[in-house]
Amino acid sequence: MDRSENMRAIRSKDTEPEMAVRSLVHRLGYRFRLHRQDLPGTPDLVFPARRKVIFVHGCFWHSHACKTGLIPKSNRDFWLPKLRRNKMRDRRNLEVLAQQGWDALVIWQCELKNSSAVSRRVRQFLGPNGSPRG
Numbered sequence: 001m002d003r004s005e006n007m008r009a010i011r012s013k014d015t016e017p018e019m020a021v022r023s024l025v026h027r028l029g030y031r032f033r034l035h036r037q038d039l040p041g042t043p044d045l046v047f048p049a050r051r052k053v054i055f056v057h058g059c060f061w062h063s064h065a066c067k068t069g070l071i072p073k074s075n076r077d078f079w080l081p082k083l084r085r086n087k088m089r090d091r092r093n094l095e096v097l098a099q100q101g102w103d104a105l106v107i108w109q110c111e112l113k114n115s116s117a118v119s120r121r122v123r124q125f126l127g128p129n130g131s132p133r134g
């Protein structure tokens with residue numbers, strides 16, 4: 001398969017890291033809502049009472065500073081503007097969320113290799129989970 005087919009295959013699996021984060025956060029005892037369309041960037045996990053959101057980003061599509069996030073050498077004219085746009089959109093979404101008083105945490109796909117580190121970050125970000133309304 002060529003590079004672009006390979007990338008499409010990766011995109012179709014983008015929900016896998018999201019599912020991993022969902023079950024991790026659920027196991028930690030937090031309640032959340034999914035994909036609030038009315039919020040910038042449609043955050044993957046939303047914690048309305050805490051006014052916090054979590055994004056789960058695939059490293060390629062969101063240009064993470066890791067190996068997977070490298071821009072492909074072939075078809076650069078195609079990928080460069082596309083991936084730059086994604087990155088700018090991400091940044092804008094975080095800015096607007098912050099203006100609206102939402103705290104955001106971004107969890108990268110590659111970070112999920114170390115789920116205990118992700119758990120620690122999530123707990124730190126969300127704080128105590130005593131509130132039944134999450």
Ligand SMILES: [Zn+2]
Nearest residue numbers: 059064066110
């Ligand atoms: Zn990464």
